Amino acid sequence: MKFRSQLTLVSLITFGWLLMAAQPSQAATATTTPIAPWRYSTTTANYRDKSTSAYYQDVWRQATKNWQKKGFKWKAVKGNSKTVLTSYSDNSAQGVVYIGMKQTKYTASGRIISNKVMVNRASFKRFNYNKAERVKVAEHELGHALGLAHNNPGSVSVMNPANRSHSIKNVDVKGLNLRYRTPYKTVSKDTVYVTNSALKVSPDLAIQGVFGGHDDCEHDEALSL
């Protein structure tokens, strides 16, 4: 009996070690995807899709719909919106390493003034992203737009800093819920910030200069209102 329980203990230890060894370099997924300093007033926001092709209109339609299924309602409008979705084509050596970009203008109290969300058609083509992967990149950029930051490198999250294959996971929904848990407060005098972020193509590519080789570039710059 004693021998048997010792054997069980040894197998448990061995099994545990094997489990750990199976994922040596993967950082754990944060159980709640971290949040950014900006948000919409509620979990409903409208957007204007400036895509001219039916293909990219469908990429945005699918990505917004997938967020809607998880609790954030995106509504397409024809007129002006503070949120604009579009694509661009940059095949230059420095530009092609970026698959998606987003620019948010927001205030110190967290109010979004404008969001410009973009995907790079040239990188999609050059690095053979299929349509499902393009939708996931669009979901990632929309995640930033609505107020999520990155989950860890290697995480199983749509907000993985180099996401190509993950859709919106429970950890991301928890981040969304955390971001919108409190009611929105308006502030009359408020400083304005602009922040840019860029998603690199995955697998990671060597990059020259611009953003210092990191996955993501975020800089805040204060403007007067």
Ligand SMILES: [Zn+2]
């Ligand atoms: Zn990102």
